[in-house]
Amino acid sequence: MKTLSLLKAVLTEDMNMFKYSAGKNASVKKKILLPVFLFLVVAYSIGYYAYMIGKPLHEIGLTYVMLSLFIFMVSIITIIEGIYKSQGILFECKDNDLLFSLPIKRSQILFVRIFKLILFQYIYNLMFLLPAFVIYIYFEHPSISFYIISFIMTILIPIIPTVISSILGYLVKLVSSKFKSKKIIQTILSSIIFMGIFFLSFNLNNFIEDIAGKASSINDMLTRIYYPVGAYTTLIDKFNIIVFIKLLLINIIPFILFILLGGKYYFKIISNSKESIVRKSKNKKEVYKKNGPIKALTMKELKRYFSSPVYMFNTIFGLLLILVLTVLLCIKGNSIIEMLLSNEKLSIDISMPVIYYILVLFSCLMTLITSSSISLEGKTINITKSLPISEKDILKSKIIYPYIIELPFVIISELIFFIVFKVNIIYILLIFSMSISTITLSSILGLVINLKYPKMNASNDTEVVKQSMSSMVAVFINMGIIIISVIGIFSLYDKLNIYLLLSTHVFIIILVTIILYYILMNKSIKEYRSINV
Structure with missing residues (x-):
């Protein structure tokens, strides 16, 4: 019950990204029109690229490779986004002191924050995945099993990337907390990781330039790098209970382990960070200078x-x-x-x-x-x-x-x-x-x-x-x-x-x-x- 209550409070207060001022007399339609319009514009643009990739693949019977590419791309985006999102959501929340003082398990607090991180990622993921699914349906006319497996896969996709990005965010926070200028160090470390992932992803573009000619090798490469991609393409082609169970376990087990282990260790980073702030403020000598208002x-x-x-x-x-x-x-x-x-x-x-x-x-x-x-x-x-x-x-x-x-x-x-x-x-x-x-x-x-x-x-x-x-x-x-x-x-x-x-x-x-x-x-x-x- 504590977890559910905390989850409800967090989602009510923090997850309403569409909470903006539209005037007291604005209708509900007016308030949701802009977010929906922007979502559809982005989804349409992505759908166009999905069609351009899927069309030559469909001609050689490899349309599923388009789905593999999109799932892999969404996973990379989730890792990139999560590296610095996790630092804010997991370590720098304003309600840390309040939550630590309550009789709530640390693993429950971590679970709620990770859940929030994953839940918000679904909004971004759907902008990429829905157009890809629609294009695949347009070309292949799949059976009902495709819809069920794709729905489950959509739920599972952010889990592993979020765990990876949270661990990277944890390491960045851990290392940066040892330095005096920890905020600058934290940003530099995040930027180095981000640039590395970016250029690795950018170089992948050279490999997929001739998408139709290299489709099989691309799919094989993505499957070797990231098992859920291969499991998904196998399941939409022909359902296999063993592969399905493996897919679930590969996503769920790391998530559970991260919650259990992270609940014991990551709060120490927050404490160390606060202690360094206190020490710095005690040793700091204030020097006041007179400046103009704009300066x-x-x-x-x-x-x-x-x-x-x-x-x-x-x-x-x-x-x-x-x-x-x-x-x-x-x-x-x-x-x-x-x-x-x-x-x-x-x-x-x-x-x-x-x-x-x-x-x-x-x-x-x-x-x-x-x-x-x-x-x-x-x-x-x-x-x-x-x-x-x-x-x-x-x-x-x-x-x-x-x-x-x-x-x-x-x-x-x-x-x-x-x-x-x-x-x-x-x-x-x-x-x-x-x-x-x-x-x-x-x-x-x-x-x-x-x-x-x-x-x-x-x-x-x-x-x-x-x-x-x-x-x-x-x-x-x-x-x-x-x-x-x-x-x-x-x-x-x-x-x-x-x-x-x-x-x-x-x-x-x-x-x-x-x-x-x-x-x-x-x-x-x-x-x-x-x-x-």
């Missing part, structure tokens, strides 16, 4: 940013990626471009500077810092609002601090590219202008979205950064801007002078930024005032 608020935002590993990790990956890709471009050049465009059938020869322009655009827009900054304040927002500082200055400080985080990565990457490829001054001015205006656009847009959909009652940073409506909406809108920009640049590339084309693109970004700034400083300020926690 003081900007420093406050930076301290909040660097105090949250999940916040840093979620935003810094795109910046690390552009730096790594820049170095790779300088070393391997055209081979990297061919790899990036290997799945695109382009009839035009895109130059290296234009490709790099798009990579920088992608990096700046997908570094979403401010889409969580309002929600992360939580109850402290009332303190900030009570200060003798104008709301405009508060919002301006939130626009400024992303520059301090992003510009060093972007400028260093661009300087490396400029030196190696010896581009002219016009291109240098254009890409610098695009970088600064895009960072500004992303910062202002993130604030507008976060003020529209605030989540002020989260129990940890992970819920705000990864599980809030504002974060999800910001990702989709920025991705839409990238897609529209890429389509426009590729479509007009051979019709307009390249500098005129890029200048027009920069001008449009600046124009949209000015419009959003006006909205932020007028309509969004009213929404900021209305937030009460």
Whole structure:
């Protein structure tokens, strides 16, 4: 009963990612319309790729390989997502002290938190798996057993990846707790693991380039790497009770062992972390400096940013990626471009500077810092609002601090590219202008979205950064801007002078930024005032 009560409390308070402000008189349909619409848009896009993969496989009778690829891909995504989600949900919840003081077994607390982690992962998994299942059904018209096995497999898929990612998150937390700057170390370790998994997955793309010709070998490889993939494809072809029992045991036994063993050890990490904070605060000598209001608020935002590993990790990956890709471009050049465009059938020869322009655009827009900054304040927002500082200055400080985080990565990457490829001054001015205006656009847009959909009652940073409506909406809108920009640049590339084309693109970004700034400083300020926690 204690487990059920705790589970109910956690899910009621923390799992409502669609809890956003839609107005007092908004209907239920209006409140759920945006999440459903975004889900369907993503599912449709993924379904299109599933169809493109499944069609050549169907012609040679190997459609099931498409399902193997999607299950393996979803498992990798779950591990990547779980590495830093687990650090927030398992170790950094605000209710740790309360739960530890209650007569509840530690294994029960761990179970509830792991269950929450898995349950939320189902939402992401379904966006990938449902379209794949629909495409398979379209091509193969399977029997009723396919639906039953696929339903069970959908439930089982996140379990092993979540256990693996939680162990990795535990190790990261364990190692980082030994260092003085544990938050920075935690972020660095997470980023190293993340980049390693990312590049391993990225290189897999070369192996599956000729999907139809290599289908059997791909499926054999995935089966050897990850047994549940092979078990699933075997079961949908012909049900085998032995294989089915193995599939259940391989997923359930590691989960149970992790709960039992983790309940004994992982709470020590939390205690060590708290002790190091206390020691640091006792030995710390406070030095007070007088700063202007905007500078003081900007420093406050930076301290909040660097105090949250999940916040840093979620935003810094795109910046690390552009730096790594820049170095790779300088070393391997055209081979990297061919790899990036290997799945695109382009009839035009895109130059290296234009490709790099798009990579920088992608990096700046997908570094979403401010889409969580309002929600992360939580109850402290009332303190900030009570200060003798104008709301405009508060919002301006939130626009400024992303520059301090992003510009060093972007400028260093661009300087490396400029030196190696010896581009002219016009291109240098254009890409610098695009970088600064895009960072500004992303910062202002993130604030507008976060003020529209605030989540002020989260129990940890992970819920705000990864599980809030504002974060999800910001990702989709920025991705839409990238897609529209890429389509426009590729479509007009051979019709307009390249500098005129890029200048027009920069001008449009600046124009949209000015419009959003006006909205932020007028309509969004009213929404900021209305937030009460």
